[in-house]
Amino acid sequence: MQPNTHPGGKLAAITFLTMADRDAVAAHIGALAPDDRAMRFGWSGPASPEQLVRFATVLLQAVHEDPSLVHFGGWDASRQALLYMGSFHCPSPRERTVAEFSMSAVPSARGGLTSEVMAWLIPQLIQRGYRKLSLVYENTNPAVAAIAARHGFQVRSNGGVSFGTLDITPQAQVARLWLEKLDAFLALVRPALRSPGARL
């Protein structure tokens, strides 16, 4: 597993997933109810441990077919269990600045995980040149509809499927807000840093 790239929250770490994480991915998929598994991975029905490992292998190998595809995961404190699994890719070569995002959380950990992940994900996407984030979900999926509404996605529906789009272009106004926060933070820690052997 790669080092922690996430500074805190319910998820102890968020890392990019590789074949080394295959068993954790298989366990994550196995923890989802068949309906949830179908909505996230298009695979319902019974799944044996062997099938789960095979499916996880194919999923992780798919990055070789689609170079824009990225899988990432949110881990528990022991860094063994994958509580959250997200994937994004560019679905159309004609729209290189659009990333489509899909996600799943194990039932026992649900509650605000996507909001936590969005704070990590959006800078990752901007860094890769994406300017729009899209979500495609069935109208019967209230959790994703609530996520789209909470994060200000513009949503249109067509034949039972909803398409949400969020503009993630970095705005000067947002940058200003972050700089103000940074100034306030620095004002807070500067005096402490001046004392010898300072610890924060």
Ligand SMILES: CC(C)(COP(=O)(O)OP(=O)(O)OC[C@H]1O[C@@H](n2cnc3c(N)ncnc32)[C@H](O)[C@@H]1OP(=O)(O)O)[C@@H](O)C(=O)NCCC(=O)NCCS
């Ligand atoms: C989508 C998923 C990852 C969200 O988990 P999470 O990030 O921890 O999100 P939460 O449990 O906080 O739910 C997100 C929002 O949906 C709401 N919600 C969850 N289940 C709901 C339900 N059955 N009915 C109505 N609202 C619901 C929550 O109240 C929350 O809204 P809020 O942010 O306004 O409070 C999780 O539900 C999941 O794994 N679902 C199955 C797989 C799936 O459908 N993936 C999407 C494929 S695109």
